[in-house]
Amino acid sequence: MIRVEDLAARPELRAPALQLGFVGGEFLGHGLTGGLASSKRIAAHWPEFFLVLLDDDVPVARAAAIPVAFPTSERPELPDHGWDGALVWAAEDHLDERSPTALVALEVYVAETARGRGLAAQALLELKNRARRAGLSRLVVPVRPTGKPPLESIVDYLGRGTDPWLRSHERLGAEFRKIAPFAMTVTGTLAQWEQWTGIRLKDGHTVVPGGIAPVLASTEQDLGVYVEPNVWYEHPL
Numbered sequence: 001m002i003r004v005e006d007l008a009a010r011p012e013l014r015a016p017a018l019q020l021g022f023v024g025g026e027f028l029g030h031g032l033t034g035g036l037a038s039s040k041r042i043a044a045h046w047p048e049f050f051l052v053l054l055d056d057d058v059p060v061a062r063a064a065a066i067p068v069a070f071p072t073s074e075r076p077e078l079p080d081h082g083w084d085g086a087l088v089w090a091a092e093d094h095l096d097e098r099s100p101t102a103l104v105a106l107e108v109y110v111a112e113t114a115r116g117r118g119l120a121a122q123a124l125l126e127l128k129n130r131a132r133r134a135g136l137s138r139l140v141v142p143v144r145p146t147g148k149p150p151l152e153s154i155v156d157y158l159g160r161g162t163d164p165w166l167r168s169h170e171r172l173g174a175e176f177r178k179i180a181p182f183a184m185t186v187t188g189t190l191a192q193w194e195q196w197t198g199i200r201l202k203d204g205h206t207v208v209p210g211g212i213a214p215v216l217a218s219t220e221q222d223l224g225v226y227v228e229p230n231v232w233y234e235h236p237l
Helices: 011-018 026-030 040-045 082-096 119-133 154-160 164-171 190-197
Strands: 002-006 050-055 058-068 102-110 138-143 175-188 204-206 215-218 223-235
Touching: 002 119, 011 040, 011 050, 011 058, 026 175, 026 190, 040 058, 050 119, 058 082, 058 119, 082 102, 082 138, 082 175, 082 223, 102 119, 119 138, 119 164, 138 164, 138 175, 154 175, 154 223, 164 223, 175 190, 190 215, 190 223
Parallel strands: 102 138
Antiparallel strands: 002 050, 050 058, 058 102, 138 223, 175 223, 204 215, 215 223
16 A cells, blocks of 8 residues: 655655656756755755655655745746746745745656556645645646657647656646746766766767757867756646
């Protein structure tokens, strides 16, 4: 039987939950905000929104979310920077001591051995429950279109309506809000990219393992830049 715990009650679950793995390639953890999402700071500050799904007390899935103030006069729309933008909003709100009104789901990850059992849906439903109990008005998610070919535009890909992760959100009643064209950005030297991906980048676009967009590289500048689109969805509470 699946049981849901959070880090407020079981802080020792953070490490084994993170050991389940990560979505995408290793390089995604090297963006400016990539490491922050799984950091002890986030887990310590909002432990009630870091959920761990247990099967016989063994972690099989996790979900992490952060509260933000949205919408406001300064934030009439969800950020084009998606995942990165949500983390910046949360940091701004914390520094400004501004009360949150919405919950942003940063990730839902299910261990490979536990997939196909509806655990992602269970985690999302529990995040909705947590948002309601916290008095928040909405749950929004910068959804990663996991099936997107790296060289296909996000607009063309969405037109096909075949992405499994987007459809999972829609089956739970989530509604499309907007495209976040630069939801996650990772920059690095050519040597760093080779370390992260095992690929020596050349000038122009290169597809790397775990990416849903190409890396744009310049050998003259010794620079590789990855910009990934996500899709904002809102789950009704």
